[in-house]
Amino acid sequence: MVRVLFFGILAAKTGCRETALDMEKPALKVEDFLDKVRKRFPGLPHAPYMVAVNEEKAEPGAMVRDGDEVAIMPPFSGGLI
């Protein structure tokens, strides 16, 4: 299982802050994993958002493995102004 976290407006759009998804395979590319997430949460917009795997920013082509934590995050807005 992969722990999936949604933040900010993405949690509002999916109606979910945290869930677990079955991988079915030992590893998937981030892009393929996101397709899986979108099938489960059709309300998830395609962009813009950032993905982190185990608290590190995931570059295109990065892998998601069983047991990982995947965070799906809208553009950041800390700091204000």
Add this chain to the structure above:
Amino acid sequence: MTMNDKPVRIQSADFSIEEEINILKNSSLKTGAVVTFLGVARDFSEGKEIKSIAFEQYGKMALKAMERLREDALKRFDVIDIRMVHRVTAISPGGQIILIAVSSEHRDEAFKACRWCIDTLKKTVPLWKKEITPEGESWVTPHP
């Protein structure tokens, strides 16, 4: 060691600007300048009255990203030290949100580093702001 000894913090509690500046001043007699950036909650945003703002963070990743930002800035600029505190609780207008304080021998590098830190923080630290208005709540979409 108290919590305030840590140079990078994400916390609910308010912070003391004077305390953070004093830590920088007292840590090195080479210090000739301390430049600060203070982010404050406004009561109006894009035509809407704001009752308060709230922040959500991605726990450890947000703190790690802020610590990395400080390390990067210390390498990039000729400064002595940097302290950063970001609050993540509900904050009413006039309340303090974020402090970045930079000490250096000469003012120019401290100004540059402080500006770079706040601009980079907004792009690299997983924090999200929600505005609470009399009509309801809305997540803020950052401007470029």
